[in-house]
Amino acid sequence: MIVALSVADWSLALAGGALIGLAAAGLMLTFGRVAGVSGLVRNALSGRIEAIAFVLGLPLGALLIRGLTGGGAGVAFASPGRLALAGLLVGIGAGLANGCTSGHSVCGIARLSPRSLVATMLFIAAGAGMVALVGVPAP
Amino acid sequence: MSSRPLLFLLCGVVFGAGLALSGMTDPAKVVGFLDFFGHWDPRLTATMGGAVAVAALGQWLVRRRGRALLCAEPLGTPSSRIDARLLAGSVIFGAGWGLAGLCPAPALAVSVQHPVALLFVAGFVAGLLGVARLGGRG
Numbered sequence: 001m002i003v004a005l006s007v008a009d010w011s012l013a014l015a016g017g018a019l020i021g022l023a024a025a026g027l028m029l030t031f032g033r034v035a036g037v038s039g040l041v042r043n044a045l046s047g048r049i050e051a052i053a054f055v056l057g058l059p060l061g062a063l064l065i066r067g068l069t070g071g072g073a074g075v076a077f078a079s080p081g082r083l084a085l086a087g088l089l090v091g092i093g094a095g096l097a098n099g100c101t102s103g104h105s106v107c108g109i110a111r112l113s114p115r116s117l118v119a120t121m122l123f124i125a126a127g128a129g130m131v132a133l134v135g136v137p138a139p
Numbered sequence: 140m141s142s143r144p145l146l147f148l149l150c151g152v153v154f155g156a157g158l159a160l161s162g163m164t165d166p167a168k169v170v171g172f173l174d175f176f177g178h179w180d181p182r183l184t185a186t187m188g189g190a191v192a193v194a195a196l197g198q199w200l201v202r203r204r205g206r207a208l209l210c211a212e213p214l215g216t217p218s219s220r221i222d223a224r225l226l227a228g229s230v231i232f233g234a235g236w237g238l239a240g241l242c243p244a245p246a247l248a249v250s251v252q253h254p255v256a257l258l259f260v261a262g263f264v265a266g267l268l269g270v271a272r273l274g275g276r277g
Binding site for chain 2: 001002003005009010012013014015016017018019020021022023024025026027028029030031032033034035037038041042045049050051052053054055056057058059060061062063064065066069071075076077078080082083084085086087088089090091092093094095096097098100101102104105106107108109110111113114115118119120122123124125126127128129130131132134
């Protein structure tokens with residue numbers, strides 16, 4: 001069964017995606033850098049100012065949208081243990097695959113990299129498998 | 140050179156705004172997108188399509204030009220190797236993504252409004268650094 005979505009739902013999803021793409025295109029056009037968040041986090045942890053600036057920008061941008069639209073209040077998260085375990089798996093996976101959803105699924109696919117296409121298909125397949133297995137997280 | 144961190148900050152803000160606007164920062168919407176066998180929420184296909192289309196335009200422009208606007212070095216060529224490390228890493232990543240409905244950038248983006256997401260970020264950093272320490276890179 002497919003969830004019914006309004007034109008507004010689709011428009012927000014598309015506009016948000018275009019902004020993500022704009023940020024990725026911005027880093028590529030100005031500095032030739034891939035907007036891979038895993039790599040940027042690694043660089044931020046080793047003290048690179050530019051990477052720290054990017055990582056700090058992420059919550060600022062989200063706060064800006066919340067201020068403008070007032071949304072985001074009723075968001076539910078998985079249990080603390082499940083969040084930490086999921087983060088650990090995502091970190092190990094991104095470390096091994098040398099990239100996450102931003103680096104592979106946005107930047108990599110944008111340059112038609114077969115490596116990133118394979119990674120993205122596996123992200124989605126394994127994610128769907130996990131959701132089918134454990135179901136929607138209970139808050 | 141002093142504009143460099145500022146431009147990175149700006150790109151981070153735009154990226155974070157896009158994540159929040161699209162619904163990527165709402166785990167329920169991400170899990171809905173991955174719930175192919177239940178109630179599939181297809182909206183994030185538009186997010187990914189929009190992101191890839193705009194990023195591809197930037198990619199095309201910079202490749203045509205040969206180098207980036209503010210960087211003298213020629214463009215690097217990212218790895219194209221498809222090996223067991225990539226396959227295993229992608230499956231482990233996807234499992235974690237489905238488990239909580241979060242990936243690294245959205246978790247960082249919501250962490251100020253919802254500090255509980257920092258538990259995910261802590262796990263992520265531990266996993267990322269653990270792999271770097273044990274196995275180096277690619």
